Amino acid sequence: MQADEGLRDRLIRVGGELLDNEGPSAVSLREIARRAGVSHGAPRRYFPTHLELLSAIARDGFTDLTTRANSALAEAGGNPRAQLATLAQVYLDFAATRRGRYELMFRHDLLESGHLGLRDTSLPLFRLLTDLVAQARPAPEPPAQVTAGALWANLHGIAQLWNWGSLTLATGATDPAALLDATLTAHLGPAA
Amino acid sequence: MQADEGLRDRLIRVGGELLDNEGPSAVSLREIARRAGVSHGAPRRYFPTHLELLSAIARDGFTDLTTRANSALAEAGGNPRAQLATLAQVYLDFAATRRGRYELMFRHDLLESGHLGLRDTSLPLFRLLTDLVAQARPAPEPPAQVTAGALWANLHGIAQLWNWGSLTLATGATDPAALLDATLTAHLGPAA
DNA sequence: GCTGGTAGTAGACGGTGTCTACTCATCCTG
């Protein structure tokens, strides 16, 4: 526990750890407060509502994912198409290894909470994707934003359905690599 | 209220209506029981747990979606590629017009509840998709199951992110038609 | 006519999110 960390930040951190370790059903307002060592009424000073605290934890996840993506891209290098493969892999890894966090990040009921909405926090990541698609896409036919949107949706769907378990059962695969490959090829053409 | 409808079916029906009309936060066990006109302990005779009742409601959604898909396909006709477009449209319409239901259908925490799992109930729909893809796919390169899985994931992602609101904001579009078009073309080649 | 099981009731229990009244320390002002 960092020394001079305001309660606000501590609640976000403790809540995030709780979420990652014990899943979405564990992040009740009272349990977070308990783990943070304060009374159950204390969070209310910083987050008027349980959903606002959850929303802050979800936003934390988006900034973390964006950071991971940026550093992976900086480390891996390669042409735009290869970078998109890297970005996609980071995305799927995040969804698979931090399921609870990922789940929370896309919950509908906390979309508008907090001074910066959840959507807005996800925009830098989408912009990164769009920029790469603009450089990598094979044909000028669909605008880059459309291809990027479709590609993001595809990644998101793979992450979601994979965690859900249906794709394993239906395709018999043990990891989503084939799906990812087919998806990248479909939207961007074959790898160089 | 149908005359001779067992409480079990009535709970599923009333719960489904409640879900469609007032959203996922309204389908508490006690509220469903109240609307069904029974005490809050009554559902327990048929559903040992709240999650099992929710799971049954979700399964009801899957069978309804499958029915819609089948009848739309029978009505529309066309070649396999056109039928896939129809199927995709039905899927996105369902997700957009019955958001709460759709959301519930893919909740992780009620995956294994009930004598028939949620996944299993979704299989006929996926099989339908796979069959159509097997007939329509342009190249033999990725197996039909992989293409079908990637396509389903893409549809699911569009539905999810569209409801989430991020795609609207990022692409500026007012409906997901362009995304759907790009997706179908990417995975299946241009329409005939 | 009694008996046994079935369907549903009613109340308790612990947990949850929210609200409100309160304490207590700290800081600013006179």
Added chain:
DNA sequence: CAGGATGAGTAGACACCGTCTACTACCAGC
């Protein structure tokens, strides 16, 4: 230096939730 205002956190109440258990009608079969 005294005193009041403000901010941070406490503690208890409230209604609601899911689950569990004891109880009561009711109805079929012997």
